[in-house]
Amino acid sequence: METLFKKFMAQFEGRVLNVRHCHGIPVANVAKEDLSMMARYIHQDKAMHGTLSLLWAVDHRPCEDRYELLYLFTLRGYQEWMVLTIDLGGEERVFPSITPVIHAAQWYEREIRDMFGLIAQGHPDLRRLVRHEHWPKGTHPLRKTYAWNSVLTREQGEYSFNRIEGEGVFEVAVGPIHAGVIEPGHFRFSVAGEPVMQLEVRHFWKHRGVEKLFEQKLLTAGVPLAERISGDTTVGHALAYCEAVETLLGLEVPLRAKYLRCVFLELERLHNHLGDVGAICNDVAFTLAHAHCGRMKERIMQLNDQLTGSRFLRGIIDVGGMQVDLAPQQFSQLIGELDTIQPDFTELEKILAVNASLKDRLETTGLLKVRTAWDHAALGYVARASGMDRDLRFDRPFAAYNLLPVKVPRYQEGDVRARMQVRIDEIHESMRLIRQIQSDIRPGPIRVEPTTMPQPGDWALSGVEGWRGEILYFVMAGEDGRIHRCKIRDPSFVNWPIIQQAVMGNIIPDFPLINKSFNLSYAGNDL
Amino acid sequence: MFGNICLIFLQMVVILGVSPFVVGLIRKVKAWLQCRKGPSVFQPYADLRKIFCKEAVIPSTTSWIFTITPYILFGSTLAAGLLVPAFFADMPLGFAGNIIALVYLLALGTFFLILAGLDAGSAFGGMGSSREALVASVTEPAMILSIFAIGLTAGSTNLNTIVHRTALFQGVTTDPAPHLLALGALFIVALAETGRVPVDNPATHLELTMIHEAMILDYSGRYLALVEWAASMKLLVFLSLLVNIFAPWGIAVEATAGAMTLGLVAYLVKVSALAVVIGILECTVAKLRLFRLSELLGAAFILALLAVIFFYMFRG
Numbered sequence: 001m002e003t004l005f006k007k008f009m010a011q012f013e014g015r016v017l018n019v020r021h022c023h024g025i026p027v028a029n030v031a032k033e034d035l036s037m038m039a040r041y042i043h044q045d046k047a048m049h050g051t052l053s054l055l056w057a058v059d060h061r062p063c064e065d066r067y068e069l070l071y072l073f074t075l076r077g078y079q080e081w082m083v084l085t086i087d088l089g090g091e092e093r094v095f096p097s098i099t100p101v102i103h104a105a106q107w108y109e110r111e112i113r114d115m116f117g118l119i120a121q122g123h124p125d126l127r128r129l130v131r132h133e134h135w136p137k138g139t140h141p142l143r144k145t146y147a148w149n150s151v152l153t154r155e156q157g158e159y160s161f162n163r164i165e166g167e168g169v170f171e172v173a174v175g176p177i178h179a180g181v182i183e184p185g186h187f188r189f190s191v192a193g194e195p196v197m198q199l200e201v202r203h204f205w206k207h208r209g210v211e212k213l214f215e216q217k218l219l220t221a222g223v224p225l226a227e228r229i230s231g232d233t234t235v236g237h238a239l240a241y242c243e244a245v246e247t248l249l250g251l252e253v254p255l256r257a258k259y260l261r262c263v264f265l266e267l268e269r270l271h272n273h274l275g276d277v278g279a280i281c282n283d284v285a286f287t288l289a290h291a292h293c294g295r296m297k298e299r300i301m302q303l304n305d306q307l308t309g310s311r312f313l314r315g316i317i318d319v320g321g322m323q324v325d326l327a328p329q330q331f332s333q334l335i336g337e338l339d340t341i342q343p344d345f346t347e348l349e350k351i352l353a354v355n356a357s358l359k360d361r362l363e364t365t366g367l368l369k370v371r372t373a374w375d376h377a378a379l380g381y382v383a384r385a386s387g388m389d390r391d392l393r394f395d396r397p398f399a400a401y402n403l404l405p406v407k408v409p410r411y412q413e414g415d416v417r418a419r420m421q422v423r424i425d426e427i428h429e430s431m432r433l434i435r436q437i438q439s440d441i442r443p444g445p446i447r448v449e450p451t452t453m454p455q456p457g458d459w460a461l462s463g464v465e466g467w468r469g470e471i472l473y474f475v476m477a478g479e480d481g482r483i484h485r486c487k488i489r490d491p492s493f494v495n496w497p498i499i500q501q502a503v504m505g506n507i508i509p510d511f512p513l514i515n516k517s518f519n520l521s522y523a524g525n526d527l
Numbered sequence: 528m529f530g531n532i533c534l535i536f537l538q539m540v541v542i543l544g545v546s547p548f549v550v551g552l553i554r555k556v557k558a559w560l561q562c563r564k565g566p567s568v569f570q571p572y573a574d575l576r577k578i579f580c581k582e583a584v585i586p587s588t589t590s591w592i593f594t595i596t597p598y599i600l601f602g603s604t605l606a607a608g609l610l611v612p613a614f615f616a617d618m619p620l621g622f623a624g625n626i627i628a629l630v631y632l633l634a635l636g637t638f639f640l641i642l643a644g645l646d647a648g649s650a651f652g653g654m655g656s657s658r659e660a661l662v663a664s665v666t667e668p669a670m671i672l673s674i675f676a677i678g679l680t681a682g683s684t685n686l687n688t689i690v691h692r693t694a695l696f697q698g699v700t701t702d703p704a705p706h707l708l709a710l711g712a713l714f715i716v717a718l719a720e721t722g723r724v725p726v727d728n729p730a731t732h733l734e735l736t737m738i739h740e741a742m743i744l745d746y747s748g749r750y751l752a753l754v755e756w757a758a759s760m761k762l763l764v765f766l767s768l769l770v771n772i773f774a775p776w777g778i779a780v781e782a783t784a785g786a787m788t789l790g791l792v793a794y795l796v797k798v799s800a801l802a803v804v805i806g807i808l809e810c811t812v813a814k815l816r817l818f819r820l821s822e823l824l825g826a827a828f829i830l831a832l833l834a835v836i837f838f839y840m841f842r843g
Contacts, residue, residue, distance in 0.1 A: 172650040172735075180732040193657075194817060283736070285728040285814035291561030357725065357813040508654070509817050512733040 002026060004048055004075045005082045012038060023247050023460050027070075027083040032096060035071075035086055039098045042073050042082075049076035051377035052098075054472050055108035056487040057116050061144040063457065067118060069095055072461065072472070074377075078390040081461070088118065097123040104377040107497060115142040115211075130204045130526075133157025141212050142485075148212045162200050164190040169197065172508065176205045183522035187511075194507040199500045206526035214486035219245050219477060220319045220450060222486070226473075227314050230490055230524030235261075235268040236466025237488075237524075238317040243398055243462035244475040245319050248454045256444040257321035258400035259437050263334075264313050265399070266430040269467035271300040273423040273430075274345070276519050280420050281352070283513045284361040292348050296341050303337050321447025331438050338431050349424060362417035366514030368502045369414060376498045379491040380469020381426070382518060385411050385418035392465035399464075403440065404433055416517040453481050468492065468521065490524030530782065535609060535620055542608035545795070546759040547571035549766065549802045556806025571759065575752050583748025586647045596643035597746065597753035600636040604757040604764065607632040611767045612690045614790035615779045625684040626674050629768075630667075633720070633761065637663050640754075644742030651734045655741025662726065662738060662820060666719045669827035673712035676705050676834035677772060686772075694775040704841065708834035710773045715827035717765035719820070721758070724809040726820060736814075763798065770797040 005026045009016065015038075018029040030038060042050035050073040058068045067088040074081055088095055097120035099105045109120035110129035117140035119126070131139060134154050140146060161171075169192050176184035186202040210229055214222055226241035227234045239261055246253060253261075278293025301311045308316045308324050316324045326334070352358060368378070373386035383390055389410040393401045409425035411418040454477035464471045469491030478484030499518055503511055551568035558565020585594060609620045610629045624632070637659065644656035674684070681689040693706075719726045722739035734741055743754050771778060777793025779786035815823060 170650070170653075172654070174650075174735065179734055281813070283731075283733065285724045285731065285809075286812075287557065287730070288561055288810050291563060295562070355811075355813065357815070360819070361813050361816060507817055509658075509736040511735050513736075 002080065004050075004080050007047060008038075008042065008082065011041060022083070022458075025081050025083055025461055027085060029085045029087070032086050032088075035084065036096050036098055036101055038084060039071065040101045042075070042084075043102050047076065050074060050082075051374070052102050052104040052108075053081070053377065053470070054474070054487070054489050055105055055112070056474060056489075057112045057118060057142075058476060058485045059116065059142065059144045060457075065090060067092075067116065069112070069118070070474070071098070074390075078388075078395040081396070083461075093117060094119050094121050096121055099123050103375045104494070107493065114140070116140050117143065127160065130207055132204065133159055141209060146212075148209070148216055159202065161188050161202070162190075162198060164197055166192075168192050185522050189508060189511070191508055194509065196503050196506055196508055196511065199503050199511075201496055201500055203496060203522060204526045206523050208523075208527065210527045211486055211488060214483050214488075215478075217483055219248065219454070219475070219481050219483055222483065223318055224315075226488075229488060229527070230492070230521040231312060232272055233268070233466045233468060233471070233490070233521065233524065234312045234314050235264045235317065236464055236468075236471050237490075239265060239399065240462050240464035240466075240471040240473040241475070241486075242317055242319050243464060244460045244473040247460035247462065248458060248475060248477055249319070249450045250452055250454075251320050251448055251450055253321050254445045254448065255400065256325075256441060257446045259441045260322050260324075260326060260446065261317060261399040262401060262404060263326070263434055263437055264308075264316060265464070265466070266433050267300060267304060268313055269430050270427060271297050271304070272467045273427050274300065276423055276516070277352075277420055277427075279519070280362070280416065280513065280516050281358065283516050284358065286355070286358050289348060289352060292344070296345060299337060299341060303334065307334065318447065320449060321445070323447075325446050331441075335435060335438055338434060342428070342431055345427065359417070361513070362420065363413075363415055365416045365510050366419075366502045366506060366517060367413075367415050368498060370412065372501050373414065373498065376501070377494060378498055379494050380465075380467075381419055381422040382469070382495050382498060384409060384422045386414035387412045390470070392463045392470050396463055398462065400437070404436060406433065416513055419517040456484065459485075466491070468519070468524075469495065488527060490521055490527075492520040492522070492525040495520050496525055534615060534618075534782070538609055538613055538615070538618070539605065541613055541791070541794075542605065542760055542763060543756075545798070546756070546763040547575060549763050549798060550759045552799060552802045553806045553809070556803050557810055560807065560810040575756055578747075578752040578755065579749050581748045581751075583746075583750050585750075586649075586745050588648045589643075589646045589745075592639070592642050593646045593745075594750070596639040597750040597757070599639045601753045601757045601760075603632045603636040604760045608760055608764050608767075610686060611764055612686055612771050612775075612778065613767050614794040615782070615787060616690050616694065616775065617687050617780070617782075626678065626686050626689070627671075627684060629686070629764075630670060630674065633764070634663070634667070636757065636761075640742055647745040649745065651737070651741045651744050654735070655737055655739070655744070658738045658817065659742060661817075662719055662824075665821050665824040666716055666827075669712055669824055669831050670716045670720070672828060672831035672835065673709040673716065676709040676712075676831055676838060679835065679838045680705050690771050690775045690778065691780070693772060694778060694780070705834040705838040706773065708830045708837065710769070712827040712831035712834065713769060713772075715823060715830075717769060718805070718808075719824055719827075721762040721765055723762075723805060725812045725815045725823070728814050766798045766801050767794075770794070770801055 015034055016028045016030055020027050042048045053074045054072040056070055060066050060068060069086050071084040095118055097109055099109055100122060109123050112118050114129055114131040136153055136155050169190055172189040172191055174187040176186045184205040188200045189196055190198040213225060222241055223238050226237045229237045274293050274297040278290040281289035304313050305311045307330055368386045370387035373383055373388055389408050391408040393406040394408050407429055409422050411421060456477055456479050459476035462473045472489040474487035476485040495518055503514055548568060551571045555565050555568045607629050610624055612618050641656045641659050644652040677689060678684040681692045683689060722729055727738040746754055779790030
């Protein structure tokens with residue numbers, strides 16, 4: 001490991017100000033002026049082939065009067081991580097934008113501007129992102145000087161959408177209130193007849209200040225909040241949070257607890273993927289598949305309820321291990337349920353595979369090219385359907401995945417059908433993993449209690465492959481075991497801008513189908 | 528004279544009364560095929576009653592077209608329903624118009640609905656109207672041509688005559704090919720005109736994909752009820768056309784109570800059977816891409832054209 005980081009260090013001998021390792025992740029502190037050049041090297045060099053995975057800021061006050069910006073890169077093969085950091089001391093509020101070099105940085109830099117008031121110089125689009133226009137000027141909630149319980153006054157203002165003008169070009173505004181039971185989000189289409197010329201996604205209606213809320217909490221008390229960031233990804237978020245905190249506290253989670261975490265993560269993947277396959281079919285009026293997938297999803301959720309007392313698997317994971325254990329007979333109940341669902345699903349799969357009208361709708365719809373996916377650093381099934389075989393369970397194993405080799409499906413087509421096929425393959429893989437865990441797992445303790453307190457300023461990064469894709473948590477310890485800063489990155493934040501590219505050239509009635517094949521979280525994105 | 532008025536009244540009651548049942552039946556069949564219990568087949572009646580009792584909200588941006596459209600749509604569809612023989616072969620209103628009048632009575636309603644969709648000025652209504660205009664314009668040639676094919680074999684465009692001749696196997700036995708081809712064409716046309724899968728999805732909540740539903744998004748209260756009722760009547764009109772032109776057997780040819788009762792039962796059975804077929808079809812295909820509709824309706828047009836060509840070939 002770290003061969004690519006060594007190559008980076010060799011390339012920039014003497015220009016890197018300071019190198020250290022933070023819980024196994026190499027961190028290089030560099031000068032502001034060098035950042036763009038180094039980012040370009042990491043991104044474009046054939047051997048490094050790095051994508052920007054996360055970009056976030058930390059306000060170090062009251063300890064030190066500086067902001068720190070951190071850039072997490074995933075290097076070639078998706079197995080190696082490295083972090084670049086720059087410091088903004090004193091009254092400095094401007095940092096160089098890397099968006100012109102790395103497209104994936106665009107939303108992160110706008111987010112930092114809104115939350116911290118730090119301006120990315122050279123960013124091509126500095127409109128507000130999270131702060132809607134009714135927020136008063138100068139409101140930057142993640143600054144330490146901003147009280148978490150401040151009440152905002154309401155200002156007037158209007159967001160300016162990207163406009164296409166010309167004869168026969170119309171704007172179609174959809175949302176934030178929709179006809180179905182869907183979260184709020186606004187979609188602005190520019191259309192000429194039915195074909196979409198441009199889509200602009202306007203989100204963050206559901207911003208709840210989650211990252212600020214974390215800063216009021218003890219490290220050991222953050223799980224309930226993490227579980228509620230995106231309701232359908234309870235286990236993914238809880239697990240990612242716990243992994244980060246456990247690294248900080250130096251906890252070694254017992255093996256049985258690690259296995260159990262994998263079981264529940266796969267169960268969450270199962271019920272969401274089953275629901276999605278049905279929902280994609282429902283959007284093309286193929287209601288048969290929807291009904292049957294809905295039934296199978298419901299069976300898994302009822303199973304969740306019987307095993308843990310929660311249909312959404314809440315309250316089962318905690319810092320240091322698990323809250324619930326599975327008895328042997330519960331394991332056999334679980335496997336029994338999978339044994340009835342799998343042949344059922346396989347039969348449905350055959351129906352889906354031979355239905356020509358369905359195939360015609362799903363193929364070539366919502367095409368996401370391999371190159372576009374790479375430029376946006378796409379995640380999860382969206383990436384795997386567009387030629388990127390990234391999956392943290394395989395690339396950087398967490399929990400017990402180092403003992404459970406995961407087969408990662410990959411398709412090149414990048415259309416709705418490929419995204420559905422990735423899910424179908426993952427459903428079978430999840431069932432196989434759960435069966436393997438049942439035969440591998442041994443009795444033992446399921447939790448350990450924290451004994452130490454982390455140093456203020458110490459931080460940890462964790463990554464978990466949730467059902468939707470890579471979930472990242474950055475947790476920095478503060479005084480008295482509290483959280484100084486918690487940065488959360490749901491895969492939706494990365495994949496939402498990609499939808500804008502995937503609908504180009506499609507017709508407007510196909511948008512709901514494309515959107516469903518991405519099935520992104522609004523709450524996880526808006527935070 | 529009095530008997531005729533009674534007949535017209537009876538037919539009106541049947542059209543108004545049976546149409547929600549057909550919609551409910553299709554939904555029920557779909558539910559069964561999805562292993563669901565589904566709502567009762569009489570649910571559409573309860574829905575209509577509920578919507579009739581609700582307050583009607585009229586968008587402030589609309590003109591008189593918006594409020595008058597439901598009445599025109601309802602009236603024209605009901606009038607079309609009276610032209611089609613349902614359980615009795617000699618419709619007393621038969622003198623008032625032939626099958627071509629029927630087509631354009633239905634088109635009148637569609638035309639006003641398209642205008643009303645545009646009237647409210649919302650993006651969805653406009654999209655629905657433009658799509659409905661597209662569907663209507665590619666449907667019409669296939670519909671007219673298939674009707675001509677039927678008219679040629681029966682030797683008349685009068686529906687009563689067509690039904691009579693078919694019931695007595697006049698024309699049909701000598702050359703069944705044009706008749707069957709025209710049946711195929713008219714069935715596709717019926718699916719398109721009534722907004723069923725694979726052309727439109729009446730069950731969706733996704734405004735961006737809607738055709739018919741997008742135009743009526745702004746309606747509420749009694750206006751919505753009239754539009755919904757008219758839509759189900761239109762479906763029944765097409766089903767009646769299909770069953771009575773192509774399988775008129777059992778229809779009452781004399782105005783006696785016994786024949787009429789038998790005719791009514793036969794009618795209900797035939798229409799229900801066709802509704803079941805539509806329900807099964809809707810469960811086995813996905814909705815077409817919008818721009819593939821012209822291919823489907825093009826196929827309907829070709830079928831109808833072949834029917835006309837075959838007619839002349841067999842005769843000559």
